Amino acid sequence: MRRSIGTPLRVGAVAAATALALVLLGGVLGRAPEEPQVAAEPVAVTPVDRLEQTIQRSQERLRRVPGDWHTWASLGMAYLERARITADPTYYPKAEAAVRRSLAVKPDGNTDALVAQGALANARHDFAAARRVALAAVKTNGYHADAYAVLADAETQLGHSADATAAVQRLLDLRPGLSAYARASYDLEQRGLTDQASDLMRRALATAVDRHDMAFCRNQLGDLALNAGDLAAADAEYAAGLAAEPSSVALQRGRARVAAMSGRTDEALSAYASLTRRAPTPSYLIEYAELLRSAGREADAMAQLRLATAAHKLFTGNGGVDGLTGAALAAATGQPATALREARAEWARRKHADVADMLAWALHLSNRDIDSLAYARRASATGARSAIYAYHLGMIELSLGDRAAAKQHLTMALEINPHFSPLDAPAARQALANLGSS
Numbered sequence: 143m144r145r146s147i148g149t150p151l152r153v154g155a156v157a158a159a160t161a162l163a164l165v166l167l168g169g170v171l172g173r174a175p176e177e178p179q180v181a182a183e184p185v186a187v188t189p190v191d192r193l194e195q196t197i198q199r200s201q202e203r204l205r206r207v208p209g210d211w212h213t214w215a216s217l218g219m220a221y222l223e224r225a226r227i228t229a230d231p232t233y234y235p236k237a238e239a240a241v242r243r244s245l246a247v248k249p250d251g252n253t254d255a256l257v258a259q260g261a262l263a264n265a266r267h268d269f270a271a272a273r274r275v276a277l278a279a280v281k282t283n284g285y286h287a288d289a290y291a292v293l294a295d296a297e298t299q300l301g302h303s304a305d306a307t308a309a310v311q312r313l314l315d316l317r318p319g320l321s322a323y324a325r326a327s328y329d330l331e332q333r334g335l336t337d338q339a340s341d342l343m344r345r346a347l348a349t350a351v352d353r354h355d356m357a358f359c360r361n362q363l364g365d366l367a368l369n370a371g372d373l374a375a376a377d378a379e380y381a382a383g384l385a386a387e388p389s390s391v392a393l394q395r396g397r398a399r400v401a402a403m404s405g406r407t408d409e410a411l412s413a414y415a416s417l418t419r420r421a422p423t424p425s426y427l428i429e430y431a432e433l434l435r436s437a438g439r440e441a442d443a444m445a446q447l448r449l450a451t452a453a454h455k456l457f458t459g460n461g462g463v464d465g466l467t468g469a470a471l472a473a474a475t476g477q478p479a480t481a482l483r484e485a486r487a488e489w490a491r492r493k494h495a496d497v498a499d500m501l502a503w504a505l506h507l508s509n510r511d512i513d514s515l516a517y518a519r520r521a522s523a524t525g526a527r528s529a530i531y532a533y534h535l536g537m538i539e540l541s542l543g544d545r546a547a548a549k550q551h552l553t554m555a556l557e558i559n560p561h562f563s564p565l566d567a568p569a570a571r572q573a574l575a576n577l578g579s580s
Contacts, residue, residue, distance in 0.1 A: 192352045193227070196220045214244035215254035222261055227354055229391055229421040231460040237262050238461070253283040260292035264299070266462040269492050272296035287317035294325050301493030303332070303524070320349040324362065331366065332495070334525035340366050357387035364396045370527070371559040373400050391421040395429075402433050403561030411437065424450040424457070424467045428474060436564035447475050465491070469500050478507040495521045495531070503534050511541045522551075529555040529562035533570050540573060549577050 200217040203210060218240035225233035241262065244255035256279035263272035276293035279286060294309035310329050313322040323346035331339040340363060347359035360383025368376035380396040387393070398413035414430040427450035434443035454467055465488030472481035485501040499521035505514030518535040521528075536551030552570045561567055 193220060193223055193354055197224070209247050211244045211248040211252060212254055214240050214247065215252070215258045218244065218255075218258040219261060222258070222265055223354075225265065227390075229423045229426075231457045231462060234262065234266060234460045234462070237265075251282055253279050253286050253289065256282065257286065257288045257292055260289070260296070264292060264295045266460075267299075267464050268461075269296045269299040273300060285316060287313055287321070290316065291321050291325065294329075298325075298328070298332070299492055299494050301495070301497075320346045320355060320359075323349070324359070327362065332524060332526050334527045336366055336370060336527055353387045354390075357383045357390040357393055359383075360386070361390065361392045361396055364393070368396065368399060368403070369529070369559055369562075371561060373404055373561065376400055391417060391426075394420075395426055399429070402564055407433070407437055407564075418446070418449070422449055422453050424454045424464075424471065427453060428467075428470055431474060433564050436568075444475070447471065451475075463491070464488075466497055466500055469504055473504060473507060478504065482508050495524045495526060495528075499528075499531050499534055502538065506534070506538050506541065511538050514538050515542065527558050529559040530566065532558060533562070533566050536570070537573065540577075545577055549574065552577075 197217065197220045200213050200220060203213045204217065207213070218237040221233045221237035221240060225231060225237070237258070241255050241258045244258070245252055248255070256275050260272045260275035260279060263269070263275060272292060273296035276289055276296055279289035280293065283289065290309050290313040294306050294313060297303075297306035297309055307329055310322065310325045314326060323342050327339045327342040327346065330336075330342065343359055343362050343366065347356065347363070350356045350359055360379050364376045364379035364383065367373075367379060377397065377400045380393045380400065383390060383393040384397075394413065394417050398410050398417055401407075401413055402410035410433055411430075414426070414433060418426050418430050427446045431443040431446040431450070434440075434446060451471055454464065454471060457464060457467075465484040468484035469481045469488065472478070472484055481504040482501075485497065485504040488497050489501050498517045502514040502517035502521065505511070505517065515535075515538055518531070518538050521531045522535050532551045532555035536548045536555060539551060540548035552574050555562065555570050556567065556574075559567075
């Protein structure tokens with residue numbers, strides 16, 4: 143049974159909007175045009191790098207007026223956006239220093255700095271702190287749209303789905319535009335409403351002017367198509383995004399995933415090798431290792447997982463907390479006890495479906511399938527169309543001897559996306575074949 147997520151979002155017509163929307167975790171930085179249209183293609187524009195312009199202008203302003211608390215907060219947000227684009231967590235201390243300068247100049251009623259502080263907490267995966275700061279920002283100024291964006295991100299990751307929807311709705315009401323549409327799209331995706339999510343992401347794309355915004359929207363559209371198994375549509379979105387922002391690592395990762403899912407393994411391996419040299423993030427390195435394992439290159443896979451462990455330490459060393467990645471790394475390196483400890487710690491911090499799924503799998507790897515079943519069911523109960531949720535649930539049910547339920551959920555995983563993992567999709571097909579022959 144699917145849990146109630148909250149009142150359906152209301153997306154109205156967009157009024158004139160010119161405010162800069164700098165929002166982390168949604169990964170968007172954009173300015174809405176006067177009358178954005180819902181269309182398959184964005185209005186023709188010349189891509190610009192407004193983020194770099196913002197950083198340069200802010201730095202110049204602060205050299206002249208070091209007591210400008212508003213610009214210090216703006217610079218902090220810009221550094222956070224640069225961290226997202228480059229996948230470089232060493233920008234977090236720079237962002238933190240800028241926010242602290244803003245608060246030192248204006249400690250009371252400084253909503254901009256509170257928003258930046260909350261966005262930094264979200265980026266570091268300290269979602270409880272982000273929620274506290276966002277609520278303080280909302281209390282200071284109940285009409286600050288970016289405060290609701292930070293709040294929506296925090297509530298989403300904490301698993302407070304009804305509160306997340308309410309925050310997204312407030313953002314839509316205050317400032318409909320790219321930031322609001324992107325979050326509304328994700329809210330719908332989490333409920334399995336992928337067609338509606340795609341429609342809203344196209345509305346977000348129609349408002350995009352900055353090339354990073356265009357790349358972000360195209361990447362999200364590509365991911366929606368890819369997660370549904372539509373490789374051609376996904377590849378087209380990633381290619382269109384790279385035309386706007388050729389250096390986007392997220393879009394390059396998307397095309398590498400398409401190659402892997404299409405069976406072009408050598409091409410995918412080459413793409414991942416290039417990608418992880420540019421952006422050695424734990425998630426990209428784990429994906430690369432999985433692909434290497436599927437190609438029978440176990441030693442090379444372990445080498446990438448060692449790099450992923452180092453990258454994870456870099457993230458935590460810059461103030462981040464991420465038990466989900468810690469659990470995934472431990473599971474990939476054959477350490478079920480560590481995976482379970484990391485997953486439990488993350489679950490204590492937040493009740494997101496991804497964490498429920500990881501905790502279920504860690505319990506399964508630890509031969510505790512009875513305990514794991516409730517968490518796997520909780521992840522699937524959100525309604526999200528996730529092949530990996532369905533696969534994990536099916537394999538846990540198979541381990542428990544519930545053949546009918548296992549067959550149902552393993553079939554569902556392959557129906558959602560027959561290419562969802564270079565290791566797990568073949569395992570699902572093999573399990574189904576065994577169920578059919580016995």
